[in-house]
Amino acid sequence: MKVTETGKAQQETAEKFVHLLRRNKLKVTQPRLSVLQIISAKETAISQPELEKLLGDTVDRVTLYRVLATYEEKGILHKIFDLHGTATYALCSTACDEHHHHDEHVHFICSACNSIYCLDEIKLPKINLPKDYRLQSIGINAVGLCAQCKTVSH
Ligand SMILES: [Zn+2]
Numbered sequence: 455m456k457v458t459e460t461g462k463a464q465q466e467t468a469e470k471f472v473h474l475l476r477r478n479k480l481k482v483t484q485p486r487l488s489v490l491q492i493i494s495a496k497e498t499a500i501s502q503p504e505l506e507k508l509l510g511d512t513v514d515r516v517t518l519y520r521v522l523a524t525y526e527e528k529g530i531l532h533k534i535f536d537l538h539g540t541a542t543y544a545l546c547s548t549a550c551d552e553h554h555h556h557d558e559h560v561h562f563i564c565s566a567c568n569s570i571y572c573l574d575e576i577k578l579p580k581i582n583l584p585k586d587y588r589l590q591s592i593g594i595n596a597v598g599l600c601a602q603c604k605t606v607s608h
């Protein structure tokens with residue numbers, strides 16, 4: 455019984471991703487689906503090396519690089535740099551589309567395990583720039599201990 459339910463849920467997620475790709479006029483390929491499946495199953499942002507490990511031999515490095523670049527361009531994933539300057543990726547909010555990201559939320563970075571969480575409910579402040587300045591992006595990182603690391607240290 456439980457197995458069937460899990461299977462059904464997986465199928466539904468796969469269908470959701472097929473729709474997402476079609477909506478963005480992207481061909482449905484196994485590497486594209488696998489990347490979405492891994493990222494959506496994780497609560498934290500994921501780096502390209504981590505993705506490579508999880509995908510194993512199924513997707514080569516160049517393909518993965520292209521998939522991530524396309525997703526960022528299409529407004530499916532947004533990039534966050536961790537404390538070591540490594541790029542990590544998280545799913546975008548539904549408000550994002552091609553060339554227009556609206557991921558205006560705070561990112562929490564754990565200083566112990568380096569995990570990055572999207573805090574969607576914390577919006578960024580309005581920035582009033584001096585005349586003739588043009589804003590392209592704002593990023594605010596909150597650094598501290600995540601719930602798991604906090605528990606360990608006590
Ligand atoms: Zn976005």
Ligand SMILES: [Zn+2]
Pocket residue numbers: 564565566567568569599600601602603604
């Ligand atoms: Zn942590």
Ligand SMILES: [Zn+2]
Pocket residue numbers: 532534544557559561571572573
């Ligand atoms: Zn985010």
